[in-house]
Amino acid sequence: MSEQAKRSGPDRRELIAAGAAGAACLVLPASGKAQTPHPNPMPEELRRIIERNPALPVLGNPDGDVTLTEFFDYNCPFCRSNMTDVQRLIGEDPKLRVVFREWPVFGDGSFFAAKASLASLKQGKYWQLHSALMSMKGRAEEATVMRAARQAGLDIPKLKTDMEKREILDQIYETMDLADTMMLTGTPTFIAGHEAAFGKLGLSDLKKLVAQARKDLL
Template sequence: MKSLTTIFAASIIAFTPISAMGDQLTGDQIKKLALEAILENPEIIRDAITLLQEKEELAKREERKAVIQSQIVALEQDENAPVLGNPNGDVTVVEFFDYNCPYCKSAVPMIKAAIKNDPNLRIVYREWPILSEGSMFAARAALAAREQGKYEELHWELMEVRGRIDEAVVIKAAENVGLDVDKLRTDMKTPQIDAHIEKSMQLAQLLSFSGTPSFVVGENVAPGLISPNQLQDMIDEAREVQAAKE
């Protein structure tokens, strides 16, 4: 990456009349001009840093959009991923989460409200257990609960737990929702569960997610906890984009 001094110098030269520069400036003269400009206008540093950050963020957003476009089927239509809400809905919200993530639990009221208020919304869950061994056990148990038709029940039960989730907590939650625990333990070892978690890890890496929760809605991503208004804006935009394509 170019140094800030070089960037400042290039900017100065770009807006300096040729007659004022003479035939040619040496490297030392360019640096001197840049340093003089900084001393006279220190806000240049702030503005340049802001500009660089904006360019980096824009580049990151474009990279993520490209990933979403190439992985849209894996993100939205994976038959090995749990779906809540309307399975045939016109907009899909993909959430990467961990049962030991307090921010994921904070997002529960928002997700429940979105499902209740929008009959055409699909929620695809990507179990992404990255915080502890307890997280991994919980993710495997939740995915295994699909075999008994109780993924949603166990999911919400685990999300209501306050404090750390470990094996004992998961088993108690499974009993609370009426799961056959012996069958659950057997089903937790199936290849489908390994495949789901591995795919979550791959997608999260491709999207440069660094923590939970992280959301994908249409071509937009939100790495981190968002407000209900932010989620609704993403849903509305995805719906508008889709309508424009039809």
């Protein structure tokens, strides 16, 4: 059985489904141009699940007025190319809170990378490993991920132990369940406010998504 199939039961999915009841995020094409807004806003319970799990990696302003959440895969080429624009957005918007959700949809190598990335939080080196994995030329597989982890200065024996902890797996499964429940198209998907955007977004498109969220939520 693959790692992805080892779910811990229906409770998490039922909670997410309950939070998502009545939800219909506005999905934008990769151009970032909005379609006709759906009349149903995102329920607050679903937003809390997406944005406020205390185990989530958070960059930018932890007390920011708006949260931008990225669902991504380390083997997704558009996710890699989007990293620079996400960094620039964080640098230019001091009120923005950014959440990363590892959604490994490109196979076992992606799943291994997601586990290592989340486990690196326990050593305070998430951003170092995240940047290294997003910047690599080849695929993220066990060997290349461990090489990147060593280069990022991680304690490898501790990393390997932490990667297999239930809390790490639960975080990945929660993201998978959220993506399934919201019927997300793929990676990268960015969510802010009541809207979501799939595909490679430029800096201006990301700014528009955040600006719309501020308009809707504040």
